[in-house]
Amino acid sequence: MNTSTITLPKARHLLLRMRFQLLGGLTFAILIPVLIRMSFGFGVIFSSNMQVTILAAFIAHTTGYLFYKRIGNFPGVAATGYILPTFALTYGLVFASIFFFRFDYSRFQAAASFIQSTLWYFGLHLATRRLAPYRLAIIPGGDVSRLESIPGVSWHWIRSPDRVIEYANGVVADLRADLSDEWERYIADRALSGTPVYHVKQISESLTGRVEIEHLSENTLGSLNPNQAYLKIKQAIDWVSALFVLVVFSPLLMFVAIAIKIDSPGPALFRQIRMGYRGLPYEVYKFRTMKRSAIIGDEKEAAITKAGDARITRLGQLLRKSRIDELPQAFNILRGEMSWIGPRPEALVLSKWYEAELPFYRYRHIVRPGITGWAQVNQGHVAAVDDVLEKLHYDFYYIKNFSPWLDVLIVFRTIRTMLTGFGAR
Template identity: 70%
Template sequence: MTLSILWYFVLTIVSRRLDPYSLAVVPGGAVGRLDEIGGVNWHWLVSPDMIIDRVNGVVADLRADLSDDWERYIADRALAGVPVYHVKQITESLTGRVEIEHLSENTLGSINPNQAYIKIKQVIDWVCALLALIVLAPLLLLIALMIRLESPGPAIFRQERLGFGGKSFTVYKFRTMTVSEPEAANVRSLAVTKPGDSRVTRLGRFLRRSRIDELPQLINIVRSEMSWIGPRPEATVLSSHYSVALPFYRYRNIVRPGISGWAQVNQGYVSEDDDETEKLHYDFYYIKNFSPWLDFVIVLRTLKTLLSGFGSR
C-alpha cells in the first residue's frame, strides 16, 4: 500500500512537469487572479462559441452572475464530459491554500477535520514518538552535552505556545541561541528569529538546518500536546498578536500542532504578518483536507526539506 501511494505521488509530480494542466476559463467573477498560478496552461475564453480542444477542464466562478449564454456553455461542456470546476475549488487544489475572507464561507463546520482520524492519529503519534525516544535517547543526551559545552545555559529551550483546543503548553527544543535576558523573554521581537540572527550559535545553525533541534518535541507528542504532522504551534506572545491582526487565526488550533506541517513544507519559516496570513491559508487547507494521505505527502516533502534545509533560520 505504501509503495502504491509513493508511486502515485512521484507519477503525479512528473506528469505535472512534463504535461501541465490545460484549463479553459469562463470570464466573469473572481477568475482574474488565476493567471498568477504557474504550472497551468490557461485558455481565456472570449465567446461562448469558442471551443478549445484537449483541455483538462473548464473553470468558472459559479457564484458570479453569468449570462445565459455562458451558463449554457458550461452545461454543454459538462454534458460533453469535460470537468467543470468552481474557481475557488481549482485555486485550492493548485495552490494548496484555503482563503477565508468571510465567516459565511466557513459556515462554522465546512472545514472541520475528521474526528475519528484525530483519535487514530493520536494513537499512532504516541506509539511512534515513544519508540523514537527510546531509540534516540543516546543521541539526544550527546547533543545536550555538546550544547552545554558550547555556551552557558540549559540544553533544552522551553517556551509557552498555543496548542490543541486553544490551550497553552510548554514546547521543548534544543537550545540553538545564546540565553536572552529573563525579563525580556516575552517580548514579541525576541520571539521572532530573523535571517542571520546573531543570537544563533555555531552548533545551533547546524541543529536548525537539520531540524535536529525539534527532536525534544517527541516529549510533547508523548504527552499528547503535539503531533508529528500539523500546524506549527506559535509562541503565546505571537499568538496573541496574530489573533488580533488576523481573522480566524485561533481556528488553526482545532487540530494538534505538529513538528512539521503543510505550511512549513510549502512556505518555510515566516516572521511578518503578511507571511503569517499566507501560512494561515496553508493551515486551513491542511485542516480542510485532513487525512492520512495528506499527512503522507507532508512526510515525503519533509524529508526533502531536511535534505535541502529549506526554510531554516
C-alpha cells in the same frame, strides 16, 4: 445554440492512463523477473517462497503506485522525485512484515521487483514529460483573471458562449459572479457533456496548496473540519512513534544535551508557552539554540527569530539546520499536546498578535500543532503578519485536505528540508 469548436491537441494519451501504467508496471516489475527465474527451471513457480514473494511484490507495487499517484495530485509536487522513496517505503514495509512473521521469500525476486518498479515509473516520466500539459478553459466574469498567474497549466479563455474547447481537462468559472443566462446555459451544457466544471476558488486551492477564507458563511467552517477518524488514528501513531524515538535515540539526546552545556552556559532545554490544540496554551520543549544572556527587546520581538539572529549559538545553528533541536518535542507528543505533523505552534504572545490582525487565525488550532507541516515545507520560517497570512492559507489547506496521503508527502519533504536546511533560522 449554434456553437463552433476550438480543437486542442488531445490531452489524454495512452501512457497517461492509470490502467496502462499499473498493468505495465506489474508486468515489468513482477512478471518479467518471474519468467527469468522460470527459464532456469519451470518448477520454481510452484515453490511456496516464490508464491509468497509474488503476492508480496504485487501488494507492494500496487500500494506504491497508488501512493505515488495520490501524492502527485497535491499542488507543487514533481511526482518523479517521490518515486524512489514511495516504493522504498511500500516494499520495505511489506517485506519487513514478511521477515517479521518468518515467511520464506525469494530475495532475488523481491529486489528485482523493487528495482524494476522504480525503473518503470522513471521511464514513464521521461516518456510523458513532453506530452500536452494540463489544460483548463476559463469563462470570463468575476474573479478569474488571477488564474493565469498560476504556473503549470495551459489556460485558454472562452471569449463567447458559442465556442467550445475540445479536449480540455475542465472548465473554470467564478460561480459566485453574476453571469449572463447564456454563460449559465453554457456551463450546464459543459457539465452535461461530461466536462468537469470547477469554481475558481476550488481550482486555485488545488493548484497553489493554499485555502483562503474570506467570509465565514462561504465555508461555515464545516468543510474545513478534519477527518475525526484519522485524527484519532494519527494520534495513536504519533504516540507510538514518539515513544520509539525517545527510547531508541536517547543516547543521541543525551549527547546533544551535554554538547549544548559545553558550548554555552545555560540549560540544555528551552521551554516556552505556545498556543496549542483547541486554543489551549502549553509548554513546549526544545533543545536550547540561543544564548541565555542575550539582550532582547520587548516580549514580541524576543519571540521572533530573525535571519542571522546573533543570539543563535554555534552549535545552535547546526541543530536548527538539521532540525535536531525539535526532537524533545516528542515529550509533548506523548502528552497529547502535539503531533509530528500539523500547523507550527507559535509563542503565546505572537499567537495573540496574529489573532488580533488576521481573521480566522484561531481556526488553525482545530488540529494538534506539529513539529513539521505543510506551511513549513512550502514556505519556511516567517514572522511578518503578511507572510503569516500566507502561512495561514497553507495551514487551512492542510486542515481541509487532512489525510495520510498529505502527511506522507510532508514527511518526504521534511526529509529533504533536513538535508538542505530550507527555512531554518
